[in-house]
Amino acid sequence: MTAPAVEETTASIAARSVTPKPARLRWILIQVAAVVLAGVVWSLASLAFPSSTLPPPTAVFARLGELALTPGFWSAVGITIATFAIALVICIVVGVPVGLAIGASTVATQSTRLLFDFLRTIPPIAILPLLLLVLGAEMEMVLVLAVGGAIWPILIQSIYAARQGEALLVEMAKSYRIPKAWFIRHIFVPGAIPFVMTGLRLGTTICLLLTISGELLGSAPGVGYEIANAQAFYDNTRMYAYVIVSAVLGLIVNGGFWALQRRLLRWHPSVRGEARS
Amino acid sequence: MSRLRTWVSLVALELWLPLLLVVIWWFASENSTSVYFPPLRVILQSFAENWLVPERALANLGPSLQVIGLGYGVALLGGIAIGTLLGLVRPFERAVRPIVEALRAIPGVALLPLFIVLFGIDQPMRILLVAYGAAWPVLLNTLDGVRAVEPTLLDMARIFRVGRARRLFQIILRSAGPQIFAGARISLAITLIIMVVSETVGASGGVGYFLMTAKSEFRISSMWSAIVALGILGYLLNILFRIAERYVLRWHRLQQARLEKAS
Secondary structure (H helix, E strand, O other): OOOOHHHHHHHOOOHHHHOOHHHHHHHHHHHHHHHHHHHHHHHHHHHHOOOOOOOOHHHHHHHHHHHOOOHHHHHHHHHHHHHHHHHHHHHHHHHHHHHHHHHHOHHHHHHHHHHHHHHHHOOHHHHHHHHHHHHOOOHHHHHHHHHHHHHHHHHHHHHHHHHOOOHHHHHHHHHOOOOHHHHHHHHHHHHHHHHHHHHHHHHHHHHHHHHHHHHHHHOOOOHHHHHHHHHHOOOHHHHHHHHHHHHHHHHHHHHHHHHHHHHHOOOOOOOOOOOOO | OHHHHHHHHHHHHHHHHHHHHHHHHHHHHHOOOOOOOOOHHHHHHHHHHHHHOHHHHHHHHHHHHHHHHHHHHHHHHHHHHHHHHHHHOHHHHHHHHHHHHHHHHOOHHHHHHHHHHHHOOOHHHHHHHHHHHHHHHHHHHHHHHHHOOOHHHHHHHHHOOOOHHHHHHHHHHHHHHHHHHHHHHHHHHHHHHHHHHHOOOOOOOOHHHHHHHHHHOOOHHHHHHHHHHHHHHHHHHHHHHHHHHHHHOHHHHHHHHHHHHHO
8 A cells, every 4th residue: 555655646636547448447347336336225225214205316316307307407507507607707806816916915915814814714604694685585695695705715815826926936037137927927827826726626615505505595596495495395306306416516516626727737746735625 | 122013013914904994884884774784883782692691692602512513523533534544445445436526516505404304403413414514625635635645654664563553643644634634624614604504494592593583583783793703703713723733733833844944
C-alpha cells in the first residue's frame, strides 16, 4: 500500500485517462457490480419495511421513468437548474470583482474582515422566513437565499486571490519593466485562479444545497418542492424518485466542476490538495 | 508602547465598518413603520427577552445545541473513520467510488422527508440527518488527506517497526490533520443549515422551530431576534472551531514557521 503511493497520488486526477484499457474495463465491471450489490441491499431492506415506507429500487426507477414523461417534472427540474445557475452567475459576477477590489487594498481588507467573517457564519437559512414574507414562495426568494449563502466563499477567496500577489513577483516585474497588461495576463491571473476556484467549489455546493432547501421549506416551485409535496401526500415512491433527481443534479454539478477545474488548472501542482466539499 | 498603538489601530481598523453599519441600521430603522423591518431597538428588546433570559434561552437553544453537538460529533467520527478506511484500502475505495459519488451528491436537506419516514420526527431523526449530511466534507477530505501522506514517512515507520495503531494515529491521521480540519470547517456550516431545516418539522423547541413559528404567527421582531441569535451562534461556533484547530494543529503551525525561517 505504501510503495505505489507516489505514482498513485500524483496521477490520481489523471488516473482515468492513464490506466491501460483492460484494467480500466475490469474496474468498471467491479464498480458496476458494487452498484448492483447496493441495489440488492436496498431491495432486501425494502422487504423489511412496508412497501409504502421504503419502496424497492425497481419501483422508484419505474416511477421516475413515468414522471420523466410528464411536463411538470421537466418544469420543476428546469426551474431548479435555472435558479441554481442564475444564483451562481450572480455570485461570480458580484463576488469575484468585489473581492479582488477589496483584496487589492490593505485598508479595505482589514476594514471588512470582521464584517465578512460575521456575515459568512450566519446560517443563510436563517433569513428564509424573512425572504418568504417579503418575496413570497417564488423563484426570486430562492434566488436571493442561494446568493446570500453562496457568495461568501467566492468573495472571501477572491480577496485572498488578490492578496497572494507575491512581493517577489511584483518586484521582479517592476525591475524587468514588464508591461502591466502582460503582468496581469501571465502572472496575476494564473496565480489568482486557484484561490477563486476553491471559493467557487464551496460556493457551488452551498448554492445547490440552498436552492433545494429554499424550495423544500419555502414551497417555491422546483425539485425541492416536489419532494416536500410527495411527502405531504405520503407518496414515498414519488418522493424517492425526486430525491434521485436531486442526486443527479448534484452529480452533474460536481462533474462539471471537476471538468472545469482540470481545464483551468492543468498546470497547477496542488489541484488535489484543497478542501473538498 | 508602539506595539500597543499598532494593536489598537489594527482593532480600530477592523471594527469601524461593522460598528458604523450597526449605527446606520439603528438610526435608519428607528422610525421604520414597515411591518417586515422593525426598528433595531425593538429587535434587540425581543432578543433580550427570548435569548438572554436563562429559562427561555434554554428552551430555545437547548434542543438545537443537542442536535449540533451530537450530530456534528457523529459526523466527524464517522467521516474520519470511513474516510480513513477508504483512503487506506484503495481497491475498495475504487470499487465503491460510484456509490460514494452518488450519495454525496444528494443535498442533505433533500433527505429530510426520507429521514422522517425512517426515523420519526423527534430528536434522533434530526441528529442522524445532521450526522449524515455533515459527514461528507470530512469524509472526502480525510480520504484525500490520508492518501497524500508522505510515503517516506510511512516507509520510515515501517523500517523502525512502528506499531499499526501508532502508525495510524501518529503518522497517517496526524499528517492528514490540516485537510481533515478544512473539511470539518465546511461540515460545521452544513451542520447549522441542516439543523435549522430539520427543526422546522415536528419540533417543539430549538432555533429553527422558534424561527418558523415566529414567522407563521407574524411576530416579526421575534423572527428577527432569532436571525440575530443564529448569527451569533454561528460566529461563536466558528471561534470555538478555530481554537480547536489551533490546538490540534499546533505542530503544523510550528513546522510552517520553522520552514519560513529556514527559507
